[in-house]
Amino acid sequence: EAHLAKAGQALQEIxxxxxxxxxxxxxxATVALDKSAIFDSLEILKKHVENVRIHTFEPxxxxxxxxxxxxxxxxxxxxxxxGIKFKFVSITxxxxxxxxxxxxxxxDELQACIQLFRLFHPEERQNDPSARLARLGIQVFxxxxxxxxxxPSAADAxxxxxxxxxxxxxxxxxxxxxxxxxxEVLESIILPLRHPEVYAGVARATRGEGSNMPRxxxxxxxxxxxxxxxxxxxxxxxxxxxVYVSVENILSKYYGxxxxxxxxxxxxxxxxxxxILFLDEIDSLATSRESGLFEATRRVLxxxxxxxxxxxxxxxxxxxxxxxxxTDLDHALLSRFDSVIHFPLPEAKERASIFKSYAHxxxxxxxxxxxxxxxxxxxxxxxxxxxxxxxxxxxxLIADQKSPCAPPGYLYVEITQEMAARTPSESM
Numbered sequence: 001e002a003h004l005a006k007a008g009q010a011l012q013e014i015x016x017x018x019x020x021x022x023x024x025x026x027x028x029a030t031v032a033l034d035k036s037a038i039f040d041s042l043e044i045l046k047k048h049v050e051n052v053r054i055h056t057f058e059p060x061x062x063x064x065x066x067x068x069x070x071x072x073x074x075x076x077x078x079x080x081x082x083g084i085k086f087k088f089v090s091i092t093x094x095x096x097x098x099x100x101x102x103x104x105x106x107x108d109e110l111q112a113c114i115q116l117f118r119l120f121h122p123e124e125r126q127n128d129p130s131a132r133l134a135r136l137g138i139q140v141f142x143x144x145x146x147x148x149x150x151x152p153s154a155a156d157a158x159x160x161x162x163x164x165x166x167x168x169x170x171x172x173x174x175x176x177x178x179x180x181x182x183x184e185v186l187e188s189i190i191l192p193l194r195h196p197e198v199y200a201g202v203a204r205a206t207r208g209e210g211s212n213m214p215r216x217x218x219x220x221x222x223x224x225x226x227x228x229x230x231x232x233x234x235x236x237x238x239x240x241x242x243v244y245v246s247v248e249n250i251l252s253k254y255y256g257x258x259x260x261x262x263x264x265x266x267x268x269x270x271x272x273x274x275x276i277l278f279l280d281e282i283d284s285l286a287t288s289r290e291s292g293l294f295e296a297t298r299r300v301l302x303x304x305x306x307x308x309x310x311x312x313x314x315x316x317x318x319x320x321x322x323x324x325x326x327t328d329l330d331h332a333l334l335s336r337f338d339s340v341i342h343f344p345l346p347e348a349k350e351r352a353s354i355f356k357s358y359a360h361x362x363x364x365x366x367x368x369x370x371x372x373x374x375x376x377x378x379x380x381x382x383x384x385x386x387x388x389x390x391x392x393x394x395x396x397l398i399a400d401q402k403s404p405c406a407p408p409g410y411l412y413v414e415i416t417q418e419m420a421a422r423t424p425s426e427s428m
Contacts, residue, residue: 030121035252037120041116044115052064053065087099129271189318194238218326223378234276283323374420385416
């Protein structure tokens with residue numbers, strides 16, 4: 001089936017030339033029409049077509065037309081008769097480029113058609129969807145690549161694969177605590193992706209058919225508790241590319257473009273045989289329809305639901321959504337997720353472990369004091385506290401003309417109390 005699907009995609013990419021009723025038509029399908037591709041197309045047209053103007057500019061339907069020189073009749077000076085039109089159409093699952101002209105194409109117009117096809121179907125883009133995602137401003141992290149340098153493995157993060165429970169401490173990557181969360185990630189995501197044949201065998205032995213592989217998972221928790229770090233751990237441990245999508249990559253001030261951006265990202269990610277698509281701050285895209293939505297937001301939600309459903313039919317593509325407001329998410333979207341994994345704020349022992357990972361010199365008593373003083377604070381804020389303490393201590397050493405040494409425990413406590421006083425609990 002995979003070979004047939006790829007063959008069908010290749011057939012769709014073959015451009016078509018037709019001549020009917022005195023009109024030449026050239027068309028080809030493409031995966032997506034993002035904003036940058038439209039601008040690149042316009043650059044091509046300016047090189048090969050004499051006088052290009054915008055004929056139509058609507059969401060999902062953009063037309064450029066050549067005015068030429070002698071294109072107006074004496075009796076009707078408002079309508080070009082024979083100017084070639086370049087149409088860029090993106091409607092539902094029908095995304096294509098069409099070129100139409102009365103009569104035959106000129107040599108320059110033919111070159112424009114060829115260059116447009118090459119723009120949307122370059123050889124390197126077919127082989128590596130990362131190139132296309134990069135054009136959309138999307139980061140792709142791969143295990144072993146420079147972008148993923150520092151990505152923790154499951155063992156580094158305290159995920160022990162075996163019969164033992166999950167470790168409570170990660171010295172190198174500081175994803176301390178979260179024992180239950182780590183165990184759930186291990187059983188529900190990492191092991192199924194690493195050993196799909198075992199999980200498929202269990203499903204056959206119990207149900208006879210169907211799949212128990214994860215397809216869509218929601219990470220729920222306040223900011224700074226390790227949701228993004230955990231996604232990178234999963235990618236590093238499974239060897240799958242991690243397609244990281246932030247809200248800035250999707251939202252646009254132009255009507256209809258946000259939905260188009262989202263569709264383009266999903267379509268590009270689908271070109272991977274296996275991958276993880278991480279949607280950060282998904283609540284910004286899909287709030288509950290009960291609270292009332294603008295039409296543009298409805299379009300984004302509709303695309304998101306449709307694309308996640310499409311990924312549900314494929315093995316090897318995992319969608320992870322991250323939110324700190326799961327109660328605000330649309331109910332239809334929540335139902336698309338196989339499971340919701342909660343990332344709570346760290347408890348006292350976990351906070352002490354995080355402080356220890358950034359300040360090895362502190363005593364057990366000092367770590368206990370810090371754990372009490374940092375109630376309601378996330379791991380990321382603890383990192384900020386430790387780094388700020390180092391900077392303040394360095395300033396004090398410079399002022400007193402002393403040699404570098406580690407900050408004392410009381411200074412960590414003072415700055416933690418300062419931070420807690422001016423920052424409300426991150427669980428709110």
